[in-house]
Amino acid sequence: MDFFNTIGLNHYLVISAILFGLGLFAIVTRKNAIVVLMGVELILNAANINLLAFSKYNGGMEGVMFGLFVIVLAAAEAAIALAIVINMYKTFNTVDVSSVDSMKE
């Protein structure tokens, strides 16, 4: 019962492992490109939880700074990916990632 009463490093690691698995599941099984992007965001959040948890239980600032940079990179990634998805929709008239198999119009 001590594991459930005292919140430690392992609790955050378990949450991030579950989030990572769910994000990977979305990337593998979904056909819609937007939902695949949501899976990528879940994976980035899982990685960020890990970075901040190790930073908290280490006492250093490296994980916090890296977590900040990961959030900025996630914003850039979402903007670029949605621009690509909108172009994909204009070209192929669908966002189904399993039916888009040509790189030219």
Added chain:
Amino acid sequence: MTDITYTVIFYLFAAITVFSAAFVVFSKNIVYSAFSLLFTFFGVAALYVFLSADFIAVTQVIVYVGGILVLLLFGVMFTNKIMMTELKTDVLNIVPGVLLLVAITGGLIYTFLARADWFTSDNRLQGSVVERIGFETMSRYVLPFEMISILLLLALIGAAFLARFDKPRKMNEK
């Protein structure tokens, strides 16, 4: 705040995060997925507060909820004919996906809990980290800070260039 309240609130936010993330993944409706992602982001921000990274939590709320989620909703609305289709997303290879989910999550949890013997330091992050983030940004991390600002500028210009409605090739032909 007593210890038992701390524990209960932690489990509450952990449950919100995990269950709304599961709803994002398993829901067939894309709009439901996007709005469930809102709760996931807020739950993760609350976990950041538990990890005494309050500045990161506020940044998470501003950037993810105010920026990325709105972008995702715009993406959903741009790429679906709302009046005629029902905003559904199909699933493919569900059996390998479930196997991968169980294998990856189970393997990671087994490794974290049973195999890895993490060494945790005695000095932990306490209180607010805003001031320390300011010092670190202007001293040790000044080069990554400048590089990531340039990268963000380039990415946003590139996204605006990619998503514009008239292709630049057509403008040259005129």
